[in-house]
Amino acid sequence: MTLPFIMVLAMGFLFACGIYLMLERSLTRVLLGFILLGNGVNLLIILTAGRGAPPLTDGQNLSTLGMSDPLPQALILTAIVITFAVTAFLLAMIYRSWRLVRADSLEDDTADLQVAITKMIDSEAEASTDYDDTEFGDEAESPITGAVDLDDDGTPHEREAAEDIASKGANSARIGRTGTTSANKSGKGSDGTETEENI
Template identity: 55%
Template sequence: MSISLILVITMGALFAAGVYMLLERSLTRVVLGFLLLGNAVNLLLLIMAGEAGIAPIVEEGVADDAYTDPLPQALILTAIVITFAVSAFLLALIYRSWRLANADDVSDDADDVALREGAVEMPVEETAPDAEDTEFPTDDARSRA
């Protein structure tokens, strides 16, 4: 097996594992799946770059096809930065979810369940929430405090 074939198989395994983990209900597994997908995309860009050549510094007497294209390397660096930023954001969301609900799982929404079961109309809440039930109090609750 050649090096390129091993990279293609590794990239396919990373894509498969990443998509599988993204479909889980645990937010931690979603982040890990996103990281796997980011690494798979980096491998895809590396594979698409082609054969390795010499550094892209123009010298006299060297054929144009001997140089390595620097664009895939720049795209990989950009993808690494974007993956890191989105991962940090997702970790912050997971932390906030854990602090509020002490749970890492994504629960079903009542509207989604009603749509899945074929309900024609969505259930609507008829009562307004009390000021004590919400995170942000109304003006009346502030004046009483």
């Protein structure tokens, strides 16, 4: 087996163990999984760099042909520092958890579970109701069927129908008043003669 193949196997093993440990409830195992995952990523970056000669010259031949790329090595140095910082943070969390509850494993919080169950029940109840939950309700430009009436003045169609009926009623009342007025204008007096009333 060649060296890159062995490194690929080692990288896969580190990734598998790291992910497995990070899925545990124990914070110590999560920490170990994070460290293994970080080392697996470092191996991955080294493998992407490929093989190359050290970046040294004899002072005469300044060609970079065949030299290894220094960027992956710089990335690994940065990743080591970040992994160290996160490891220190996780250690502080583990220590704090041990001081408070004398355990480093995460337990289910019954109050959080109750809140989550209540929110889930409320969201299912809201989803099952048959009303429009939009901002404008039946006043939207194209309201959906069964949109809720937010201002209790009826739907736009009902208001249009009521306005049409009111305008027709006003027109018929105006026509009725005009007919009555004209009848009063040309009426007969008490003596039987036609009189014309000026209005």
